[in-house]
Amino acid sequence: MPLRMDTLHRLEDTINQRRKAAPDESYVAQLNARGLPVMARKLGEEAVETVTAALAGDRQELVGEAADLLFHLLVLLGAKDIALADVLAELDRREGTSGLDEKAARSR
Numbered sequence: 001m002p003l004r005m006d007t008l009h010r011l012e013d014t015i016n017q018r019r020k021a022a023p024d025e026s027y028v029a030q031l032n033a034r035g036l037p038v039m040a041r042k043l044g045e046e047a048v049e050t051v052t053a054a055l056a057g058d059r060q061e062l063v064g065e066a067a068d069l070l071f072h073l074l075v076l077l078g079a080k081d082i083a084l085a086d087v088l089a090e091l092d093r094r095e096g097t098s099g100l101d102e103k104a105a106r107s108r
């Protein structure tokens with residue numbers, strides 16, 4: 001799905017650019033100015049809202065909450081200097097391995 005991956009990479013670039021903007025002009029800059037605990041809390045809230053939408057919302061609510069969740073994940077990764085490419089490389093590493101093998105390796 002190259003088009004959809006492009007969307008996430010473009011959003012990552014936008015987030016990295018907006019981080020340095022004035023906080024009164026940019027939500028991304030505001031989040032960065034407020035610091036890592038606020039970014040982490042926002043990500044947690046969006047995760048809960050996504051779960052709620054999955055269990056009790058309609059399809060469009062879930063799409064909207066999932067988009068908020070991905071956005072806030074990229075904001076947090078950017079603040080920690082972790083590139084989306086690093087996360088995708090980790091997913092690539094796991095490709096072809098059963099999730100059950102990964103689970104067993106983690107519990108060792």
Ligand SMILES: N=c1c2ncn([C@@H]3O[C@H](COP(=O)(O)OP(=O)(O)OP(=O)(O)O)[C@@H](O)[C@H]3O)c2ncn1[C@@H]1O[C@H](COP(=O)(O)O)[C@@H](O)[C@H]1O
Nearest residue numbers: 011014015018019025026027028029042045067068071072
């Ligand atoms: N994709 C997004 C995006 N998705 C969600 N959000 C914001 O994430 C927030 C979601 O949190 P909530 O639902 O809790 O809403 P809220 O109560 O307004 O949030 P808080 O005030 O509690 O932080 C909303 O304010 C949304 O506007 C986003 N804000 C920005 N972007 C992208 O980031 C770019 C740069 O944005 P600025 O930094 O504002 O220029 C934009 O052009 C977009 O491409």
